[in-house]
Amino acid sequence: MTPKIRFTILFVSAIAVMAILTLADQSVFTLSSYAKAESAAAVLPKVTSPTPKPDPSASILVAEKKLTIPILMYHHIAVPAPDEQLKNNFVDPAVFEGQLKYLKAQGYETITLSEMNRAFLGAFALPQKPVILTFDDAYADFYANAYPLLKKYQAKANLSVITGMIGGDHLTWEQILEVSGKNVEIVSHTQNHLDLSSASAETVRSELSTSRDELIKQVGNVPRFLVYPSGKYSDDVIAVAKELGYLGALTTEWGKEISTRYYFEIPRVRVSRDSNIGSLLR
Numbered sequence: 001m002t003p004k005i006r007f008t009i010l011f012v013s014a015i016a017v018m019a020i021l022t023l024a025d026q027s028v029f030t031l032s033s034y035a036k037a038e039s040a041a042a043v044l045p046k047v048t049s050p051t052p053k054p055d056p057s058a059s060i061l062v063a064e065k066k067l068t069i070p071i072l073m074y075h076h077i078a079v080p081a082p083d084e085q086l087k088n089n090f091v092d093p094a095v096f097e098g099q100l101k102y103l104k105a106q107g108y109e110t111i112t113l114s115e116m117n118r119a120f121l122g123a124f125a126l127p128q129k130p131v132i133l134t135f136d137d138a139y140a141d142f143y144a145n146a147y148p149l150l151k152k153y154q155a156k157a158n159l160s161v162i163t164g165m166i167g168g169d170h171l172t173w174e175q176i177l178e179v180s181g182k183n184v185e186i187v188s189h190t191q192n193h194l195d196l197s198s199a200s201a202e203t204v205r206s207e208l209s210t211s212r213d214e215l216i217k218q219v220g221n222v223p224r225f226l227v228y229p230s231g232k233y234s235d236d237v238i239a240v241a242k243e244l245g246y247l248g249a250l251t252t253e254w255g256k257e258i259s260t261r262y263y264f265e266i267p268r269v270r271v272s273r274d275s276n277i278g279s280l281l282r
């Protein structure tokens with residue numbers, strides 16, 4: 001046998017071994033694919049009728065999705081009285097106007113909570129830099145000071161109404177009805193602004209259902225979101241809120257990441273008297 005022939009035999013043998021190995025590999029792969037396909041077929045029900053439309057409120061709870069949206073939390077838009085105890089809850093109207101200008105200049109676009117919800121469902125195209133403005137407690141100064149500026153800068157907002165505190169320091173139903181609409185979405189801040197985490201089950205249920213029913217009656221829309229009074233809640237409160245048809249709820253915890261998994265513990269960004277909007281959003 002010449003070296004040339006020996007080399008040819010070796011070479012051909014090597015090719016043959018490689019081919020056998022490849023085939024063996026493929027057959028293993030094919031077998032396991034079949035096994036997978038069979039087990040998948042076993043668990044997937046056969047769809048014969050048209051695919052049922054997913055329940056939007058159900059899908060929001062099932063698959064976790066996350067969006068980064070700063071939800072700014074305001075209370076009063078006014079100059080506090082010298083003897084005011086909670087000065088931090090006040091943002092000067094001139095400062096607030098500066099913040100609206102800043103948002104516009106930086107390319108932020110205001111959206112509502114319901115638009116955020118629709119974005120999660122793929123039914124709303126989010127702007128590049130979304131931001132949500134929320135006003136807790138629906139104070140009278142919202143109508144006097146915040147609302148004219150929101151209109152001037154075409155900004156959208158969410159107003160959380162305590163349905164048992166109407167008039168006086170708070171907005172009247174006429175004012176709430178007037179601002180409610182495309183640019184101001186009304187949400188529930190319960191009936192009496194109690195600490196829900198320590199209230200009885202009966203009280204929690206009545207606080208959430210009475211305020212919902214009252215808003216339906218006075219404003220004509222079902223409030224989709226709930227704002228916990230003073231940010232206090234518990235697992236039991238969440239269960240009742242879900243049962244009563246709220247889609248989600250807002251806390252006072254700090255954060256900008258909104259997750260459908262924690263849709264009843266939505267964080268926000270508190271805007272205080274001396275806050276710098278630029279650093280809050282950074």
Ligand SMILES: [Zn+2]
Pocket residue numbers: 136137189193229230
């Ligand atoms: Zn409040």
